[in-house]
Amino acid sequence: MFSKKIKALFNPENYHGWNRNKKYFEGWYYKLISQDETSALAIIPGIAMDEKGEKQAFIQVLNGKSLEAEYYRFEAESFQAHPSKFELKLADNFFSASQIKLNHPELKGELHFKNQVGWPKPWYSPGIMGPFSFIPFMECYHGILSMDHKIEGQIHFKGVDYNFDGGRGYMEKDWGHSFPSAYIWMQSNHFSKSGISVKASVAKIPWLGSSFVGFIAGVWLKDRLIQFTTYNFTKLKKSRVSDHYVEIQMENRNHRLKIIATKSEATSLASPIAGFMDGRISESMTSKLEIELFDKKKKVILLKDIGKNAGLEVAGNIPEIQI
Numbered sequence: 557m558f559s560k561k562i563k564a565l566f567n568p569e570n571y572h573g574w575n576r577n578k579k580y581f582e583g584w585y586y587k588l589i590s591q592d593e594t595s596a597l598a599i600i601p602g603i604a605m606d607e608k609g610e611k612q613a614f615i616q617v618l619n620g621k622s623l624e625a626e627y628y629r630f631e632a633e634s635f636q637a638h639p640s641k642f643e644l645k646l647a648d649n650f651f652s653a654s655q656i657k658l659n660h661p662e663l664k665g666e667l668h669f670k671n672q673v674g675w676p677k678p679w680y681s682p683g684i685m686g687p688f689s690f691i692p693f694m695e696c697y698h699g700i701l702s703m704d705h706k707i708e709g710q711i712h713f714k715g716v717d718y719n720f721d722g723g724r725g726y727m728e729k730d731w732g733h734s735f736p737s738a739y740i741w742m743q744s745n746h747f748s749k750s751g752i753s754v755k756a757s758v759a760k761i762p763w764l765g766s767s768f769v770g771f772i773a774g775v776w777l778k779d780r781l782i783q784f785t786t787y788n789f790t791k792l793k794k795s796r797v798s799d800h801y802v803e804i805q806m807e808n809r810n811h812r813l814k815i816i817a818t819k820s821e822a823t824s825l826a827s828p829i830a831g832f833m834d835g836r837i838s839e840s841m842t843s844k845l846e847i848e849l850f851d852k853k854k855k856v857i858l859l860k861d862i863g864k865n866a867g868l869e870v871a872g873n874i875p876e877i878q879i
Contacts, residue, residue, distance in 0.1 A: 559639075559640075560574045560639045560640070561574055561575070563639070563640050565682060565689065565690070566677065566679060566682045567641070567642070567677070567682070568677065568682060568683035568684070568685070568689070568697070568698075568699030568700075568701075568729070569584075569642040569653060569699060569701045569729065570637075570638075570640070570641060570642050571637035571638075571642075571644070572697070572731050573603065573605075573731065574639075576605065577605060577609050577611075578605050578606065578607055578608065578609040578831060579605065579606065579607045579733045579830050579831040580604075580605045580731075580732070580733055580831045581602060581603065581604040581605070581730075581731065581732065581733065581828035581831050581832070581833070582602055582603055582729070582730070582731035583600050583601065583602030583603075583616075583729060583730055583731070583828075584600065584601055584602065584644070584651060584701070584727070584728075584729045585598060585599075585600050585727065585728050585729060585730075586598065586599045586600070586651075586656065586725065586726075586727055587725055587726040587727070587743070587841070587867060588667070588707060588711075588718075588720055588723060588725055589720075589723050589724050589725070589746065589865045590718065590719060590720050590722075590723045591720075591721065591722035591723045591724075593746065593864070593865060594621070595621065595718045595719075595720070595723075596619070596620035596621050596841040596842065596865055597617065597618065597619055597620065597711065597713065597718060598616075598617070598618040598620065598839070598841065598867070599615065599616075599617055599656065599658075600614075600615070600616040600617075600618075600825075601613075601614070601615045601616075601644060601646050601649070601651050602614055602615075602616075603632060603635045604828060604831055604832050604833045605632075605831045605832070606830065606831050606832035607830050607831060607832075610832070611632035612629050612630070612631075612632055612832075612833070613629070613630040613631065613632050613634055613635035613646055613647075614627060614628060614629050614630060614826075614833065615628045615630070615646060615649065615660070615663065616628070616825060616826060617663060617713060618823055618825060618839060618841065619713070619823070620823070620839075620840070620841025620842055620865075620867075621841075621842070623821055623822075623823045624714075624823065625823050625824060625825055626662065626663075626714070627826050627833070628660060628662070628663065630646055630647050634646055634647040642701070647659075647660075648660070649663075653669065653672060653701055653702070653727065654668065654669050654670075654672075655667060655668045655669065656709075658711065662713065662714050663711070663712070663713050663714075664711070664712045665709060665710050665711035665712050665713075665718075666709050666710070667707055667708070667709035667710075667711065667720060668707070668708045668709055669702070669705045669706070669707060669725055669727075670705060670706045670708070671704075671705050671706050672701070672702035672704075672705040672727075673702055673703040673704045673705065673753065673776055673781075674700065674701065674702055674703070675699075675700035675703070675774065675781070676781065681787075683699050683700065684698055684699060684700045684772055684774070684785075685697055685698060685699070686785060686786075686787040686788070687787055688786075688787065694732060694761075695732055695733060695734055695736065695761070695762050696730055696731070696732035696733075696734060696735055696736060696759075697730065697731050697732050698728065698729070698730055698757075698772070699728060699729045699730075699731075700727075700728050700755065700774070701727035701728060701729065702725070702726060702727040703726065703745065703753040703755065703774065703776045703781070704724065704725075704726065704745040704751070704752075704753040704776060705724070705725050705726075705727075706722070706723075706724065706725075707720040707721070707722070707723040707724065707725045708720070708721050708722070709721065724745055724746065726743055726745055726753065726755075726867075728743075728755075732828075733828070733830055733831050734828055734829050734830055734831075734835075735827050735828055735829075735835065735837070735871070735872075736759035736760050736761065736872065737760050737872045737873055737876065738759065738760045738871070738872035738873045738874050738875075738876040738877045739757060739758065739759035739760065739869070739870075739871055739872060739877065740756075740757060740758045740759070740795065740797065740802055740804065740869070740870050740874075740877065741756075741757040741867070741868070741869040742754075742755070742756050742757070742802070742804075742815065742817050742843070742845060742866060742867065742868045742869075743755040743756075743866060743867045744844075744845045744863025744864065744865060744866035744867070745776075745863070746863055746864040746865045746866075747847075747861045747862070747863050747864075748861050748862075749861075751776070751777070751778040751779075752775075752776060752777060752778070752859065752861070752863075753774075753775075753776040754773070754774070754775050754776075754815070754845060754847055754863055755772075755773065755774050756771075756772070756773035756774075756784075756804055756806075756813075756815055757771065757772050757773070758770070758771045758792065758795045758804060758877050759771070759877065760872070760873075760876045760877050767876075768786075769792060769795070769876075769877050769879070770786045771784070771785070771786055771790070771792045771795075771804075771806065772784070772785050772786070773785070773790075773804070773806055773813055773815075775813065775847075775849055775859065777849075777858065777859060782811055782813075782849065782858075784806040784807075784808060784811070784813055788808060789808055789809065790806050790807065790808040791806065791807050791808070792804075792805075792806055792879055793805040793806060793807050793879070794879055795877055795878055795879045796878055796879070797870055797874045797878065799819075800818065800819055801816055801817065801818060801819065802815075802816070802817040802819065802868070802870060803815070803816050803817075804817075807852075809852070810851065810852055810853055811849060811850065811851060811852060811858075812849070812850040812852060813847075813848070813849050813850075814847070814848040814849075814850075815845055815846065815847055815848075816845070816846040817843055817844070817845050817846075817866065817868050818843055818844045818845075818846070819840065819843055819868060819870075820840045820842040820843045820844075820868075821840060821842070822838035822839055822840040822868070822869075823838065823839060823840075824836050824837070824838055825837050825838070825839055827871075837869055837871045838869065838870075838871070839867060839868070839869045840866075840867065840868045840869075841865060841866075841867055842865065842866075843866040843867070843868040844862055844863065844864055844866055845862065845863040845866045846862050847859055847860070847861055847862070847863060848860050
Protein backbone atom coordinates (compact mmCIF):
# COMPACT_ATOMS: atom_id res chain seq x y z
CA MET A 557 0.00 0.00 0.00
CA PHE A 558 2.78 2.45 0.93
CA SER A 559 4.62 1.95 -2.37
CA LYS A 560 1.40 2.58 -4.33
CA LYS A 561 0.83 5.86 -2.48
CA ILE A 562 4.42 7.02 -3.01
CA LYS A 563 4.30 6.26 -6.74
CA ALA A 564 1.01 8.14 -7.00
CA LEU A 565 2.43 11.12 -5.11
CA PHE A 566 5.17 11.58 -7.70
CA ASN A 567 2.96 10.61 -10.64
CA PRO A 568 -0.28 12.63 -10.42
CA GLU A 569 -1.84 10.69 -13.29
CA ASN A 570 -1.89 7.49 -11.20
CA TYR A 571 -4.78 6.43 -8.96
CA HIS A 572 -4.46 7.98 -5.47
CA GLY A 573 -7.31 6.42 -3.53
CA TRP A 574 -5.67 3.19 -2.35
CA ASN A 575 -6.45 3.61 1.34
CA ARG A 576 -9.67 5.58 0.93
CA ASN A 577 -13.07 4.07 1.69
CA LYS A 578 -15.27 7.11 2.21
CA LYS A 579 -15.56 10.83 1.44
CA TYR A 580 -13.35 10.59 -1.63
CA PHE A 581 -13.54 11.01 -5.40
CA GLU A 582 -11.14 10.70 -8.29
CA GLY A 583 -11.83 11.46 -11.94
CA TRP A 584 -9.90 11.73 -15.21
CA TYR A 585 -10.98 14.22 -17.88
CA TYR A 586 -10.43 13.54 -21.60
CA LYS A 587 -11.29 16.43 -23.91
CA LEU A 588 -11.80 15.41 -27.55
CA ILE A 589 -12.15 17.79 -30.51
CA SER A 590 -12.45 16.42 -34.05
CA GLN A 591 -10.16 17.61 -36.84
CA ASP A 592 -12.94 19.60 -38.52
CA GLU A 593 -14.02 20.93 -35.09
CA THR A 594 -17.63 19.83 -35.59
CA SER A 595 -17.48 17.33 -32.71
CA ALA A 596 -16.56 18.08 -29.11
CA LEU A 597 -16.81 15.40 -26.43
CA ALA A 598 -15.49 15.08 -22.90
CA ILE A 599 -15.22 11.64 -21.32
CA ILE A 600 -14.73 11.41 -17.55
CA PRO A 601 -14.18 8.04 -15.86
CA GLY A 602 -13.90 7.93 -12.09
CA ILE A 603 -14.89 6.63 -8.69
CA ALA A 604 -16.77 8.26 -5.81
CA MET A 605 -17.31 7.37 -2.13
CA ASP A 606 -19.71 9.17 0.21
CA GLU A 607 -19.29 9.90 3.93
CA LYS A 608 -20.93 6.58 4.87
CA GLY A 609 -18.68 4.53 2.60
CA GLU A 610 -21.16 3.92 -0.21
CA LYS A 611 -19.20 3.70 -3.46
CA GLN A 612 -19.91 4.00 -7.15
CA ALA A 613 -17.80 4.08 -10.29
CA PHE A 614 -18.87 6.12 -13.30
CA ILE A 615 -18.24 7.28 -16.82
CA GLN A 616 -19.61 10.72 -17.56
CA VAL A 617 -19.89 11.98 -21.14
CA LEU A 618 -20.42 15.57 -22.24
CA ASN A 619 -21.36 16.49 -25.80
CA GLY A 620 -20.26 20.10 -26.08
CA LYS A 621 -22.05 20.70 -29.38
CA SER A 622 -25.48 19.23 -28.63
CA LEU A 623 -25.30 20.32 -24.96
CA GLU A 624 -26.15 16.85 -23.71
CA ALA A 625 -24.55 14.86 -20.90
CA GLU A 626 -24.87 11.26 -19.73
CA TYR A 627 -23.80 9.72 -16.44
CA TYR A 628 -23.25 5.96 -16.58
CA ARG A 629 -23.02 4.38 -13.15
CA PHE A 630 -21.13 1.15 -12.39
CA GLU A 631 -20.58 -1.00 -9.34
CA ALA A 632 -17.48 0.12 -7.47
CA GLU A 633 -16.03 -3.39 -7.76
CA SER A 634 -15.78 -2.92 -11.53
CA PHE A 635 -13.20 -0.14 -11.02
CA GLN A 636 -9.64 -1.51 -11.18
CA ALA A 637 -6.53 0.68 -11.16
CA HIS A 638 -2.96 -0.38 -11.90
CA PRO A 639 -0.75 -0.04 -8.78
CA SER A 640 2.22 1.65 -10.46
CA LYS A 641 1.03 3.43 -13.61
CA PHE A 642 -2.02 5.14 -15.06
CA GLU A 643 -4.22 2.36 -16.32
CA LEU A 644 -7.88 1.92 -15.38
CA LYS A 645 -10.39 -0.78 -16.09
CA LEU A 646 -14.02 0.05 -15.51
CA ALA A 647 -16.08 -3.03 -16.37
CA ASP A 648 -15.31 -3.60 -20.07
CA ASN A 649 -13.83 -0.13 -20.55
CA PHE A 650 -10.13 0.78 -20.45
CA PHE A 651 -8.40 4.14 -19.90
CA SER A 652 -4.74 5.22 -19.97
CA ALA A 653 -2.63 8.18 -21.04
CA SER A 654 -2.25 6.73 -24.53
CA GLN A 655 -5.63 5.17 -25.29
CA ILE A 656 -9.30 4.64 -24.46
CA LYS A 657 -11.31 1.50 -25.21
CA LEU A 658 -15.06 1.78 -24.68
CA ASN A 659 -17.58 -1.05 -24.57
CA HIS A 660 -20.94 0.12 -23.24
CA PRO A 661 -24.35 -0.22 -24.92
CA GLU A 662 -24.46 3.56 -25.61
CA LEU A 663 -20.72 4.24 -25.73
CA LYS A 664 -18.32 2.22 -27.87
CA GLY A 665 -15.06 2.81 -29.69
CA GLU A 666 -11.32 3.13 -29.41
CA LEU A 667 -9.07 6.19 -29.35
CA HIS A 668 -5.27 6.54 -29.39
CA PHE A 669 -3.32 9.59 -28.24
CA LYS A 670 0.10 10.61 -29.57
CA ASN A 671 2.70 13.32 -28.87
CA GLN A 672 1.36 14.23 -25.44
CA VAL A 673 2.65 17.41 -23.79
CA GLY A 674 2.84 16.77 -20.05
CA TRP A 675 3.31 19.17 -17.15
CA PRO A 676 6.84 18.84 -15.65
CA LYS A 677 7.02 16.76 -12.46
CA PRO A 678 10.43 17.02 -10.77
CA TRP A 679 10.69 15.24 -7.39
CA TYR A 680 10.42 18.51 -5.45
CA SER A 681 7.36 19.71 -7.38
CA PRO A 682 5.41 16.73 -8.78
CA GLY A 683 3.01 18.20 -11.29
CA ILE A 684 0.82 21.26 -11.47
CA MET A 685 0.14 21.30 -7.71
CA GLY A 686 3.84 21.86 -7.03
CA PRO A 687 4.74 21.70 -3.33
CA PHE A 688 1.03 21.58 -2.42
CA SER A 689 1.15 17.97 -3.67
CA PHE A 690 2.80 17.06 -0.36
CA ILE A 691 0.04 18.61 1.81
CA PRO A 692 -2.22 15.78 3.03
CA PHE A 693 -5.35 17.78 3.91
CA MET A 694 -6.19 19.61 0.68
CA GLU A 695 -9.86 19.66 -0.35
CA CYS A 696 -9.08 18.97 -4.01
CA TYR A 697 -5.92 18.05 -5.93
CA HIS A 698 -5.34 18.62 -9.63
CA GLY A 699 -3.13 17.07 -12.28
CA ILE A 700 -2.34 17.74 -15.94
CA LEU A 701 -1.77 14.63 -18.05
CA SER A 702 -1.40 16.38 -21.41
CA MET A 703 -1.73 20.00 -22.48
CA ASP A 704 -2.03 18.95 -26.12
CA HIS A 705 -1.89 15.80 -28.24
CA LYS A 706 -3.09 14.18 -31.45
CA ILE A 707 -6.10 11.83 -31.51
CA GLU A 708 -6.78 8.85 -33.77
CA GLY A 709 -9.92 6.72 -33.65
CA GLN A 710 -13.70 6.75 -33.54
CA ILE A 711 -16.46 6.71 -30.92
CA HIS A 712 -20.08 5.63 -31.21
CA PHE A 713 -22.17 7.54 -28.66
CA LYS A 714 -25.96 7.31 -28.39
CA GLY A 715 -26.48 6.23 -31.98
CA VAL A 716 -24.03 8.69 -33.56
CA ASP A 717 -20.55 7.97 -34.95
CA TYR A 718 -17.81 10.49 -34.13
CA ASN A 719 -14.54 10.43 -36.09
CA PHE A 720 -11.59 11.89 -34.20
CA ASP A 721 -8.83 11.00 -36.68
CA GLY A 722 -6.44 13.96 -36.73
CA GLY A 723 -8.25 15.67 -33.86
CA ARG A 724 -6.71 17.40 -30.83
CA GLY A 725 -7.06 16.44 -27.21
CA TYR A 726 -6.34 17.52 -23.64
CA MET A 727 -6.21 15.45 -20.42
CA GLU A 728 -6.35 16.34 -16.73
CA LYS A 729 -7.66 14.91 -13.47
CA ASP A 730 -8.97 15.81 -10.00
CA TRP A 731 -9.07 13.94 -6.71
CA GLY A 732 -9.95 14.69 -3.09
CA HIS A 733 -13.33 15.03 -1.42
CA SER A 734 -15.02 18.11 -2.97
CA PHE A 735 -14.62 20.67 -5.70
CA PRO A 736 -13.84 24.19 -4.38
CA SER A 737 -16.76 26.29 -3.16
CA ALA A 738 -15.90 28.80 -5.89
CA TYR A 739 -13.72 28.36 -8.97
CA ILE A 740 -13.03 29.32 -12.57
CA TRP A 741 -11.52 26.83 -15.04
CA MET A 742 -10.69 27.35 -18.70
CA GLN A 743 -8.67 25.58 -21.40
CA SER A 744 -8.07 25.69 -25.15
CA ASN A 745 -5.55 24.19 -27.57
CA HIS A 746 -7.18 25.46 -30.77
CA PHE A 747 -5.37 28.61 -31.79
CA SER A 748 -4.46 30.06 -35.19
CA LYS A 749 -1.26 27.98 -35.14
CA SER A 750 -0.73 24.45 -33.85
CA GLY A 751 1.44 23.68 -30.83
CA ILE A 752 -0.25 26.19 -28.53
CA SER A 753 -2.31 25.31 -25.46
CA VAL A 754 -3.56 27.41 -22.55
CA LYS A 755 -5.04 26.28 -19.24
CA ALA A 756 -5.95 28.52 -16.30
CA SER A 757 -7.91 28.19 -13.09
CA VAL A 758 -8.70 30.24 -9.98
CA ALA A 759 -10.24 28.73 -6.85
CA LYS A 760 -11.00 29.29 -3.19
CA ILE A 761 -8.65 27.01 -1.22
CA PRO A 762 -9.50 26.09 2.41
CA TRP A 763 -6.37 26.34 4.56
CA LEU A 764 -5.92 25.66 8.29
CA GLY A 765 -9.29 27.06 9.32
CA SER A 766 -9.10 29.93 6.85
CA SER A 767 -8.78 30.13 3.06
CA PHE A 768 -6.91 31.82 0.22
CA VAL A 769 -7.44 32.35 -3.51
CA GLY A 770 -5.25 29.87 -5.36
CA PHE A 771 -4.52 29.94 -9.06
CA ILE A 772 -2.67 28.04 -11.78
CA ALA A 773 -2.06 28.77 -15.43
CA GLY A 774 0.14 27.28 -18.10
CA VAL A 775 0.86 28.43 -21.64
CA TRP A 776 2.45 25.87 -23.94
CA LEU A 777 4.25 27.59 -26.82
CA LYS A 778 5.46 24.89 -29.22
CA ASP A 779 8.48 23.79 -27.18
CA ARG A 780 8.24 25.43 -23.76
CA LEU A 781 5.78 25.76 -20.93
CA ILE A 782 5.37 29.15 -19.24
CA GLN A 783 3.91 28.69 -15.76
CA PHE A 784 1.88 31.03 -13.57
CA THR A 785 1.25 29.52 -10.14
CA THR A 786 0.59 30.46 -6.54
CA TYR A 787 3.93 28.90 -5.55
CA ASN A 788 6.25 30.45 -8.21
CA PHE A 789 5.73 34.04 -7.03
CA THR A 790 3.03 34.85 -9.56
CA LYS A 791 0.45 37.43 -8.50
CA LEU A 792 -3.20 37.28 -9.43
CA LYS A 793 -3.93 40.79 -10.64
CA LYS A 794 -7.51 40.33 -11.76
CA SER A 795 -10.27 37.73 -11.51
CA ARG A 796 -13.65 39.02 -12.65
CA VAL A 797 -16.84 37.38 -13.88
CA SER A 798 -19.77 39.03 -15.68
CA ASP A 799 -22.81 37.64 -17.46
CA HIS A 800 -20.93 37.15 -20.72
CA TYR A 801 -17.21 37.32 -19.93
CA VAL A 802 -14.54 36.08 -17.54
CA GLU A 803 -11.28 38.00 -17.20
CA ILE A 804 -8.10 36.76 -15.52
CA GLN A 805 -4.77 38.55 -15.26
CA MET A 806 -1.61 37.04 -13.75
CA GLU A 807 1.91 38.40 -13.53
CA ASN A 808 5.28 37.18 -12.34
CA ARG A 809 8.87 38.34 -12.63
CA ASN A 810 9.17 37.44 -16.32
CA HIS A 811 5.72 37.36 -17.87
CA ARG A 812 2.25 38.88 -17.81
CA LEU A 813 -0.83 36.89 -18.88
CA LYS A 814 -4.24 38.29 -19.71
CA ILE A 815 -7.21 36.08 -20.63
CA ILE A 816 -10.71 37.19 -21.56
CA ALA A 817 -13.07 34.26 -21.92
CA THR A 818 -16.33 34.68 -23.82
CA LYS A 819 -19.01 32.45 -22.37
CA SER A 820 -21.13 30.18 -24.52
CA GLU A 821 -23.98 27.76 -23.80
CA ALA A 822 -23.09 25.22 -21.14
CA THR A 823 -24.21 21.74 -20.08
CA SER A 824 -24.87 20.50 -16.55
CA LEU A 825 -22.51 17.83 -15.17
CA ALA A 826 -22.32 15.88 -11.92
CA SER A 827 -19.61 17.05 -9.51
CA PRO A 828 -18.30 15.81 -6.15
CA ILE A 829 -19.53 16.99 -2.75
CA ALA A 830 -18.03 15.20 0.27
CA GLY A 831 -16.88 12.44 -2.06
CA PHE A 832 -20.14 11.67 -3.86
CA MET A 833 -21.27 13.00 -7.23
CA ASP A 834 -24.24 14.90 -5.84
CA GLY A 835 -23.30 18.40 -7.00
CA ARG A 836 -24.00 20.10 -10.32
CA ILE A 837 -21.73 22.30 -12.39
CA SER A 838 -22.07 23.74 -15.89
CA GLU A 839 -19.37 23.38 -18.52
CA SER A 840 -19.08 24.88 -21.98
CA MET A 841 -16.88 23.37 -24.69
CA THR A 842 -17.52 26.09 -27.28
CA SER A 843 -16.27 29.21 -25.50
CA LYS A 844 -13.45 31.45 -26.76
CA LEU A 845 -10.31 32.60 -24.96
CA GLU A 846 -8.64 35.84 -25.98
CA ILE A 847 -5.01 35.48 -24.87
CA GLU A 848 -2.22 38.01 -24.49
CA LEU A 849 1.15 36.82 -23.13
CA PHE A 850 3.80 39.50 -22.61
CA ASP A 851 7.53 38.99 -21.98
CA LYS A 852 8.46 41.70 -19.47
CA LYS A 853 12.23 41.39 -19.91
CA LYS A 854 12.27 41.44 -23.70
CA LYS A 855 9.27 43.78 -23.79
CA VAL A 856 7.57 41.79 -26.56
CA ILE A 857 4.19 40.09 -26.94
CA LEU A 858 4.82 36.35 -27.20
CA LEU A 859 1.24 35.39 -27.92
CA LYS A 860 -1.83 37.36 -28.93
CA ASP A 861 -4.49 35.03 -30.26
CA ILE A 862 -7.98 33.59 -29.75
CA GLY A 863 -8.45 30.00 -28.64
CA LYS A 864 -11.56 28.24 -29.92
CA ASN A 865 -13.38 25.15 -28.63
CA ALA A 866 -12.53 26.29 -25.13
CA GLY A 867 -13.66 24.48 -22.03
CA LEU A 868 -15.04 26.91 -19.46
CA GLU A 869 -16.52 26.38 -16.00
CA VAL A 870 -17.61 29.12 -13.58
CA ALA A 871 -19.00 27.59 -10.41
CA GLY A 872 -19.93 28.37 -6.83
CA ASN A 873 -19.92 31.63 -4.90
CA ILE A 874 -17.79 33.58 -7.37
CA PRO A 875 -17.51 36.80 -5.23
CA GLU A 876 -15.20 34.76 -2.98
CA ILE A 877 -12.55 34.71 -5.72
CA GLN A 878 -13.12 38.03 -7.50
CA ILE A 879 -10.29 40.51 -7.42
